[in-house]
Amino acid sequence: xxxxxxxxxxxxxxxxxxxxxxxxxxxxxxxxxxxxxxxxxxxxxxxxxxxxxxxxxxxxxxxxxxxxxxxxxxxxxxxxxxxxxxxxxxxxxxxxxxxxxxxxxxxxxxxxxxxxxxxxxxxxxxxxxxxxxxxxxxxxxxxxxxxxxxxxxxxxxxxxxxxxxxxxxxxxxxxxxxxxxxxxxxxxxxxxxxxxxxxxxxxxxxxxxxxxxxxxxxxxxxxxxxxxxxxxxxxxxxxxxxxxxxxxxxxxxxxxxxxxxxxxxxxxxxxxxxxxxxxxxxxxxxxxxxxxxxxxxxxxxxxxxxxxxxxxxxxxxxxxxxxxxxxxxxxxxxxxxxxxxxxxxxxxxxxxxxxxxxxxxxxxxxxxxxxxxxxxxxxxxxxxxxxxxxxxxxxxxxxxxxxxxxxxxxxxxxxxxxxxxxxxxxxxxxxxxxxxxxxxxxxxx
Numbered sequence: 001x002x003x004x005x006x007x008x009x010x011x012x013x014x015x016x017x018x019x020x021x022x023x024x025x026x027x028x029x030x031x032x033x034x035x036x037x038x039x040x041x042x043x044x045x046x047x048x049x050x051x052x053x054x055x056x057x058x059x060x061x062x063x064x065x066x067x068x069x070x071x072x073x074x075x076x077x078x079x080x081x082x083x084x085x086x087x088x089x090x091x092x093x094x095x096x097x098x099x100x101x102x103x104x105x106x107x108x109x110x111x112x113x114x115x116x117x118x119x120x121x122x123x124x125x126x127x128x129x130x131x132x133x134x135x136x137x138x139x140x141x142x143x144x145x146x147x148x149x150x151x152x153x154x155x156x157x158x159x160x161x162x163x164x165x166x167x168x169x170x171x172x173x174x175x176x177x178x179x180x181x182x183x184x185x186x187x188x189x190x191x192x193x194x195x196x197x198x199x200x201x202x203x204x205x206x207x208x209x210x211x212x213x214x215x216x217x218x219x220x221x222x223x224x225x226x227x228x229x230x231x232x233x234x235x236x237x238x239x240x241x242x243x244x245x246x247x248x249x250x251x252x253x254x255x256x257x258x259x260x261x262x263x264x265x266x267x268x269x270x271x272x273x274x275x276x277x278x279x280x281x282x283x284x285x286x287x288x289x290x291x292x293x294x295x296x297x298x299x300x301x302x303x304x305x306x307x308x309x310x311x312x313x314x315x316x317x318x319x320x321x322x323x324x325x326x327x328x329x330x331x332x333x334x335x336x337x338x339x340x341x342x343x344x345x346x347x348x349x350x351x352x353x354x355x356x357x358x359x360x361x362x363x364x365x366x367x368x369x370x371x372x373x374x375x376x377x378x379x380x381x382x383x384x385x386x387x388x389x390x391x392x393x394x395x396x397x398x399x400x401x402x403x404x405x406x407x408x409x410x411x412x413x414x415x416x417x418x419x420x421x422x423x424x425x426x427x428x429x430x431x432x433x434x435x436x437x438x439x440x441x442x443x444x445x
Contacts, residue, residue, distance in 0.1 A: 002252070003322025004267040004357060005428070010252055012236060013218035014070045017354040020274040020311070021078055021198040027071065028202055030209070032218040033238045039065035039214070041402055042233055042242040044221055046070075047077035048388065049380050050248030051204035052122075052395025053402075058211035060403055065240060066213055067233065069220030073201030075252040079356030080388060081272060081303055081315050082197045083293045084119050085137055086112040086189070087383060087390025089365035094156055100412060102160070107411055109161045115393035116191060119200075122392065128203030130195045131308055135291020137192035138168070140183045142296040142442070147185040150297075154187050165189050179287040181341055182296070194293050194305055197388065204392075224258065231376065246398055247379040250387065251357035258379075260371020264418035265381050266427050267357040269325055271318030273334045274352040277310040278345070285344030288312070299438035302337055311351065314338045317435065318355045320428050325355040358385040362419040366390060368397050369414060378402060382418055 016022035046068030097105035157163035223234030361382030380394035
């Protein structure tokens, strides 16, 4: 599997992973670029961020070209669990308030809620058939002593932001949502919803193309030169000369791609299993409510949802290196965790297993900005695994930055650079230590 820390390129026109999403949908193909061209703006990356940016630029009449190394939605946009949530990175709103103050925390909350609304609006505008599935998001306490913290979080969100979150008791979880071995209480965020992520990416691509953006797949950027005030991007077949460049590759960004973002994020693998369709008896025994998405309070979180066709999607942390991503041990770990959570599914069979990269920032929140000393390059990175809605919004904000159509709001996303990782060659040693600590904490604390 492609590894951003060791491979110079994500490949060229590679097939989608053997995922449930790819097996249940055939995305639209776009041509490869074969001749040299000039474009006012070039967007690198055909995921949610890049496609949203290209769409919003095209809607403003900007000449925009999108280059995707493989296929639209090939990266994280086609591999995630399909959870449309508040994209806060890894910081809670209380932590945001403590870090930046009440006014900024309130603005961040509004921006993240607007991100969810942006996804819903684009789905409606483009009539995107992405199996949008309302039902809300449940954050569950996997230990009894964590229940009070969830209750406090609910009160904080309600009092500070007017959030419609509600606390769900252990008894109501069991009666109305799921028969889960470690669900001691939870928070229900009713405005969140699930999607088929690859269908969503395909819908964005179609909308961008229809709006006038030029989309090319199978064109990895293998070289980047600056000639006077122009950017020359080299691909295997052709080169593109541009006035401005948007980097929209997030967790799939290769090492030494651009000096302004190198060593400023850490790609981490997340893995997913999908079961065969559950029988009526299995559905009844585990009690999972259709439409609800779930994540727990572990240090090494598990996330899961019942899919529209009755399969169970279950995800969590995977291997540390790309070359180990497909090893059976990581699939078996997820299956063991699934069965531990839902003992009634101990005989369940799996249909799919795959992995994808998450971009983690050093200080746990993303950025939408420009590299220092280059006012014609833009980037959005560091989503920390909460990117379906945030990436869509990031593309919209990037388009605004490129055109200068309006000033950015006073949010930390736009006001500072991603922080460089110290001792970056040893990031994976640190990750290994964190995983060992996380498993210990989740098991005993």
